[in-house]
Amino acid sequence: MKPSPDTLPADEATAVENPVSGIDQSSGNFRYEMDYAFDAGTGLTENTVRYISEVKKEASWLLDFRLNALKTFHSKPLPTHWATKDLENINFDKIRYYLSQGLKPKRTWEEVPDDIKKTFERLGIPEQERKFLAGVEAQFDSEAAYSNIKEIVSKQGVIFVNSTEGLREHPELFRKFFGKVIPTGDNKFSALNSAVFSGGSFIYVPPGVKVAQPLQAYFRINAENFGQFERTLIIADEGSEVTYMEGCTAPKFSTSTLHSAVVELVALKGAKIQYITVQNWSSNVFNLVTKRGVAHEMAEIKWIDCNIGSRLTMKYPGVVLKGRKARGEVISIALANDGQHQDTGAKMIHQADETTSNIVAKSISVGQGRSTYRGQVHIPKHLKGCKNNTECDALLINTNSRTDTYPAITVKGDRNAVQHEASVSKVNEEMIFYMQQRGLTEGQAMSLAVNGFINDLARQFPMEYSVELKRLIDLEMEGSVG
Amino acid sequence: MSSLEIKNLHVSIGEKEIVKGFTLTINSGEVHAIMGPNGTGKSTLSKAIAGHPDYKITQGEVLVDGKSILELEADERARAGIFLAFQYPSEITGVSIANFLRAALQARLAEGEELDASAYYKRLYDKMDRLKIDRKFTSRAVNEGFSGGEKKRCEILQMAMLEPKFALMDETDSGLDIDALRIVAEGVNAMRGPNLGVLLITHYQRLLDYIVPDHVHVMYDGQIVKSGDKSLALELEAKGYDWVKKEFATASAR
Numbered sequence: 001m002k003p004s005p006d007t008l009p010a011d012e013a014t015a016v017e018n019p020v021s022g023i024d025q026s027s028g029n030f031r032y033e034m035d036y037a038f039d040a041g042t043g044l045t046e047n048t049v050r051y052i053s054e055v056k057k058e059a060s061w062l063l064d065f066r067l068n069a070l071k072t073f074h075s076k077p078l079p080t081h082w083a084t085k086d087l088e089n090i091n092f093d094k095i096r097y098y099l100s101q102g103l104k105p106k107r108t109w110e111e112v113p114d115d116i117k118k119t120f121e122r123l124g125i126p127e128q129e130r131k132f133l134a135g136v137e138a139q140f141d142s143e144a145a146y147s148n149i150k151e152i153v154s155k156q157g158v159i160f161v162n163s164t165e166g167l168r169e170h171p172e173l174f175r176k177f178f179g180k181v182i183p184t185g186d187n188k189f190s191a192l193n194s195a196v197f198s199g200g201s202f203i204y205v206p207p208g209v210k211v212a213q214p215l216q217a218y219f220r221i222n223a224e225n226f227g228q229f230e231r232t233l234i235i236a237d238e239g240s241e242v243t244y245m246e247g248c249t250a251p252k253f254s255t256s257t258l259h260s261a262v263v264e265l266v267a268l269k270g271a272k273i274q275y276i277t278v279q280n281w282s283s284n285v286f287n288l289v290t291k292r293g294v295a296h297e298m299a300e301i302k303w304i305d306c307n308i309g310s311r312l313t314m315k316y317p318g319v320v321l322k323g324r325k326a327r328g329e330v331i332s333i334a335l336a337n338d339g340q341h342q343d344t345g346a347k348m349i350h351q352a353d354e355t356t357s358n359i360v361a362k363s364i365s366v367g368q369g370r371s372t373y374r375g376q377v378h379i380p381k382h383l384k385g386c387k388n389n390t391e392c393d394a395l396l397i398n399t400n401s402r403t404d405t406y407p408a409i410t411v412k413g414d415r416n417a418v419q420h421e422a423s424v425s426k427v428n429e430e431m432i433f434y435m436q437q438r439g440l441t442e443g444q445a446m447s448l449a450v451n452g453f454i455n456d457l458a459r460q461f462p463m464e465y466s467v468e469l470k471r472l473i474d475l476e477m478e479g480s481v482g
Numbered sequence: 483m484s485s486l487e488i489k490n491l492h493v494s495i496g497e498k499e500i501v502k503g504f505t506l507t508i509n510s511g512e513v514h515a516i517m518g519p520n521g522t523g524k525s526t527l528s529k530a531i532a533g534h535p536d537y538k539i540t541q542g543e544v545l546v547d548g549k550s551i552l553e554l555e556a557d558e559r560a561r562a563g564i565f566l567a568f569q570y571p572s573e574i575t576g577v578s579i580a581n582f583l584r585a586a587l588q589a590r591l592a593e594g595e596e597l598d599a600s601a602y603y604k605r606l607y608d609k610m611d612r613l614k615i616d617r618k619f620t621s622r623a624v625n626e627g628f629s630g631g632e633k634k635r636c637e638i639l640q641m642a643m644l645e646p647k648f649a650l651m652d653e654t655d656s657g658l659d660i661d662a663l664r665i666v667a668e669g670v671n672a673m674r675g676p677n678l679g680v681l682l683i684t685h686y687q688r689l690l691d692y693i694v695p696d697h698v699h700v701m702y703d704g705q706i707v708k709s710g711d712k713s714l715a716l717e718l719e720a721k722g723y724d725w726v727k728k729e730f731a732t733a734s735a736r
Contacts, residue, residue, distance in 0.1 A: 429535075431572040436556040437532050437565075438586040438640060445557075448585055452576030452623070 043093035046070060049195050052098045056164050056198065059171065069184045069194030076188040084341060086312050090286055095258050097196045097229070153211055158242075159204040160215055163231045166202025173204055177235055181264035181292050181320070190290040193229050193262040200230030200261065205240040205271075214243040214276070214462060232263040236271035236299075243274040245462065257311075258286050265293030265301055269323065272300040278465055280472065281310035283339055289315045292347070295355075297323030304460055306333040307342050308472060316374060318347030321355035321386075332361040333454050333469075336369030336401075337476055345374035345406075350416075354385040361392040362454050365401035366476065373405045373422075381412035388418045395453050396426045397446065397477075447477040484510045484547050484563065484647045486679055491542035493523070493530040493704075499540070500526040502704030508679040510647060515682040515690055517715060518701035519723040524683045525569060527701075528650040532566040533559045546647065561590055563647030567637040567654055574624040579636060580606065582624050583643050609642045613669050631662030638669035648679045655689040667692030687719040702730050 049070050053063040078087045153160055159170060167174050184194040205211060236242050259281065267273045273293060281287050287310040293301040303317035319328025330346035348357035363371035373392045388411070394403035403424055411418050427449050435445035450473050451458070458466045486508045493501035501523045508514050518524055530537040531544055533556035544551050551559050574582060583606065588597045610617060615635060625633050634654060641649055651670070655663055670680065670693050682695060690698070690712065698715045700708040702723075707730050708714065718726070 428572065431574060433534055433556060434568065434572040435574065435582075435586075437560050437568075438582070438644065439557055439560040439589045440585060441557050441589065442555070444585065444589060448577055448582070449574065452574055455576030 044070070044073075044095070044097055044192075044196070048097050052196055052198060055098070056167075058167065061175075062167065065179070065184075066195050069191050070196075072185045073188060073191035073195055076185070076191060078188060083314060084312065084343065086341065087286075090258060095228075098198060152213070153215065156209045156211065157206040158209060158211060159202065161202050163200040163202045163233065164198065166233070170202070170204070173235070174202060174233065177264065177266050178233055179264075181266060181294050182262055182290050186290060189260045189288040190262050193231060193260050193290070197229045197231035197262065200232040200263075201234070201244070202232070203234040203242065203244065205234075205236045205242045207237040208239045209237075210241040211243070214245045216245045228259050230261045232261070233266075234264070234273060234275070235266045236268060236273050238268045239270040240268075241272040243276065245276040245278075245465070247277050247279040257284050259289070259310075260286075261289045261291075263289070263291040265291075267293060267295045267299035267301050267326075269296045270298045271296070272302075274302045274304065275317075276304045276461065276465070278306045278308075278461070278469065279310075280308040281313070283309060283311055283337075285310045287313040287315065289313075291315065291317040292320065293318070293328070294320045294322050295326035295328055297352070298325045299323060300327040300329075302329040302331070303346070304331045304457075305344070306461070306469065307344055308335045308476065309337075310340060310342075312341045312343065314343045316345045316347050316376070318349065318376075319357065320349045320351060321357060322351050323355075324352045325354045325356075326352060327355070328357040330359045330361070331457050331460055332359075332363075333457055334361075334363040334371050335450075335473065335476060336363065336365050336371045338367035338369055341370045341372070343372040343374065345372075345376075347376045348378070348388060350377075350379040350383055350386045350388075353383050355383075356387040358388070359390045359392070360457060362395070362457055363392075363403060364395045364397065364450055364453065365403050366397045368398075368400050368402075370402040370404075372403070373407070375407040375409070377407075377409040377411070377418065379411045379413075379416045379418070383413065384415035386416040388416075390418070390420045392422045393453070394422075394424045395450065396424065397450070399426075443478050444474075447474040450477060483676075484679065485545070486564075486648045486681075487543070487545040487548075488527075488531065489543040489545070491527070491530070491544065492540045493526050494538045494540050495526065495536060500704055501530065503542070504701075504705050506681075506699065506706060508648060508681055510679045511676045512697065513674065513680040513682060513693065513695045514697045514699060515684060515693075515695035515712075515715065516699050516701050516706075517684060517687070517718060519727070520685065522701050523704040524685075524701055525652050528566055528652045528681070528683060531559075531650060532556060532564055557589070560644075560646075565641050565644060565646030565649045567634075567641060567649060567651040569653040569656055571625050571633050571637055573626045573628075575626060577624055578621050579624050579639070580620040583620075583640060586640070586644060606643065609639065612672060613639060613642060614665070615639060630657035631659070631665070634658060634662065634666050635669075638666055642669065642673060646678070648681065649673075650681045650683070652683050653685065654682070655684055655686065663689065664692060687715045690715045700726050702726050707733070 046067060049066045050063065053066055080087055150160055179194065182190050184191050203215060234242065234244060265273050265275060291303065295301045301319045305315065305317055307313045307315065317330050321328050328348050332344055332346060334342035334344045336342040342363060345361060346359040348359065350357065357377065359375055361373050363373060365371045371394060375390055377388045377390065379386045379388065390407060390409065392405055396403060405422050407420060407422065409418055409420060427446065431449060432442060432445045435448060436442060440448065451470055458469055461469060488504055488506045491501055491504040492499060504527055506514065516524055526537060530539055533554065539552055546562055551562055554562065584597060584602060587602065591597060606620065607617065625636060628636065654666055658666065667689065682693060695712055698710055698712055699706045700718065707726060
C-alpha cells in the first residue's frame with residue numbers, strides 16, 4: 001500500500017495545475033497527493049487522509065478521527081466469511097479516494113457509451129444533467145433550485161448543508177451525533193468511509209418543526225455530493241418531521257468502482273424521519289453502504305430503499321429502536337440484472353419495550369442476476385410488547401436467475417410477537433401469454449408484471465420517483481426477453 | 483368485412499396431435515358455435531390460433547383477410563385483430579384493469595404516439611356503463627381474487643375496449659351461474675355486428691339460449707364432424723354426444 005517515493009512528482013508544473021484553489025501549496029506536503037489527484041491509480045495511505053483533511057481545513061480532532069478510522073480499516077478483514085467472495089476483487093490500491101472539486105473531467109460526451117445516452121433519452125433527463133451524470137461535467141449548476149429550498153427551510157431554523165460545511169459551521173452539533181449511530185469500527189467499509197469521507201448532507205431539524213417538502217440531494221448534484229464516500233447525518237429534534245430523498249433513477253455512469261457511503265439518522269423523542277433512496281449505479285460499481293438510524297421514544301424512522309444496477313450492492317438499512325414505542329420500517333426494492341448481485345436487507349434492533357418494526361423487501365432477478373435478502377431482527381428477552389413483521393418476496397424472471405434469503409430473527413422471551421413471510425415466484429408463462437394476447441410485446445408484458453409485483457411499494461415513493469422507476473424497469477426488462 | 487380462414491389445421495402439444503385437420507371460415511358479422519365433448523381439441527384450437535407457444539401447428543393455415551398469421555407472435559396476432567377470451571384468465575398482481583387496458587391500447591399505437599388519457603377514460607367508462615360494470619371495478623388488479631363471474635366480465639370488458647375483428651371465446655360459460663351467464667351474453671350480443679366475427683366454444687347448449695349462433699359445428703377428435711344451424715345444438719342437447727361419437731365411428735369405419 002505504501003507508495004514508492006519515485007512515483008511522486010516533485011516538479012512545479014504539477015503544483016500550478018493544482019485544482020484545489022485557496023490552498024497554500026507551499027505549506028504542507030502535497031507532493032504525493034498531487035500525484036493521485038491526476039492519477040487514478042493510487043492507493044490509500046495516511047498521506048491520502050491527511051491531504052483530504054487539509055484540503056477541507058478540518059479541525060485536528062477530525063483528522064485524528066480519520067487516521068484512527070484508517071487503522072481500523074486496515075486491521076479489519078473483508079467479510080467474505082458470510083458475504084460474497086466478489087469483494088476480494090476490489091483493488092483498494094487502484095482507487096482514487098478524493099476527487100478535488102474543479103478537477104477537469106477526462107471524458108467527452110462522444111466517449112459516453114450509446115446505451116447510457118439512450119437511457120438518458122428515454123428517462124427524459126435534462127441535457128445539462130445528462131452531461132454531469134455521464135461524468136462529462138463535474139459540476140451541475142442547480143444552485144437555484146437548491147437555494148430556494150434552503151431558503152424556505154432555513155426560515156424554520158432547519159440546517160441543510162453539505163457535510164463539510166456542517167462540520168465547519170456547526171461543529172458542536174455535528175460532533176455530538178457524528179459516528180455515534182454507526183461507529184467507525186462497525187464494518188470495514190464504514191471504517192473506510194470514516195477515513196476518507198467527503199460530501200453528503202448535514203441536516204438538523206429543530207424541535208417541533210415539520211418540514212413540508214422533501215429535502216432532496218438531487219437538487220444539488222455536484223462532484224462532491226455524488227461522490228464515492230459521502231457521509232450524511234440527519235438529526236430530527238423532538239417532535240420534528242423530515243423527509244430526505246437521495247439519488248435519481250438515471251444511471252450514474254461512474255469510472256470509479258467503489259461507492260461506500262455512511263448515513264446516520266437520529267430521531268429524538270417523537271420525531272419522524274423518512275429517508276428515500278433510488279439508486280441506479282453502472283454495472284462496474286461496488287456499492288457498499290452502511291445506513292442506520294436511532295429512534296428514541298415514540299420516534300419513527302422509515303427507510304425506503306431502491307437499488308438498481310451496480311456490480312455488487314451490499315446495503316442493510318437499520319433502525320435501533322432505543323426508546324419506548326419507537327417504530328422502524330424498511331421498504332426495499334432491488335433489481336438485479338445480468339452480472340449484478342443485489343445483497344440487500346434490513347436490520348431491526350429492539351432495545352425498548354413496545355417497539356415495533358416492519359420490513360418489506362421485494363427483489364427481482366433478471367437473466368443471470370442474483371438477489372440476496374439478509375435480515376436481522378433482534379428482540380432481547382427482557383423486553384415486552386415488541387412486534388416485528390418481515391415480508392420478503394422474490395421474483396425470478398428467467399430460469400437462470402437466482403435468489404437467496406437469509407432471515408435472522410432472534411426473539412427471546414414470550415412477550416413479543418414476530419411474523420415472517422417469504423415467497424419466491426417465477427414470472428408465469430401463462431400470464432405473459434395472457435398479456436401478449438392483449439397486444440403487449442413480451443418485453444412490455446414482463447415490464448408490466450414486474451411493475452405490478454412492486455406496485456404496492458412503488459406507491460410509497462414520491463410521484464416523480466415512482467414514474468421514473470416504472471420507466472427504468474421498462475428499460476431494464478427490454479433486454480431480458482428473447 | 484374481414485375473414486378468418488382456418489384451413490386443415492393440425493395442432494400438437496408435445497408429441498401428441500390434438501387438432502387433426504380443422505377447417506372453418508368465419509366472416510365478420512357471423513357467430514359460429516363449436517360444440518363437442520371434453521378433450522376433443524376445442525380449447526387447443528383457440529389457443530393455437532392465438533399463438534400460444536406450447537401449441538405447435540404442424541400443418542395447415544390460418545389466414546386473416548387472406549394473410550397468414552402463423553409466422554406472427556401472439557402479440558402481433560392480437561394486434562392483427564384476434565382476441566381470445568380465456569377460459570381461465572391469469573391474475574396480474576399489482577396491475578389494475580384500467581392500467582392494463584391502457585397498456586394494451588398503447589401497444590397498438592405507433593412508436594412515439596401517446597394514448598390520450600382523458601379520451602381513454604371517457605371511452606372506458608362509457609363501455610363499462612353499457613356493460614353495467616361498476617366504475618370501481620377497473621381499479622382492481624386484473625383477475626386477482628375475482629369470482630368466476632368477475633373474471634368473465636373482465637374478459638368481456640377487455641374485448642369491448644380492444645375491438646377485435648375476431649373473438650375466440652373459450653368456454654366462456656364455464657363456472658358461471660345463470661345471472662353471470664346472462665350478463666356475459668348481453669355483453670357479447672351488444673358487440674355483435676358487422677365488424678365482429680365470433681367463434682364461440684362451449685360444451686353446453688345452455689349458452690346458446692342467450693347468444694344465438696348463426697352456425698353450429700360439432701367437433702370431435704380434433705375436427706369438425708357435423709355442421710348446421712342453431713337447431714343442431716338442440717338436437718345435440720337431446721341426443722347427447724354419444725350420438726356424435728357413434729356417427730363418427732361409423733363414418734371412420736367406412
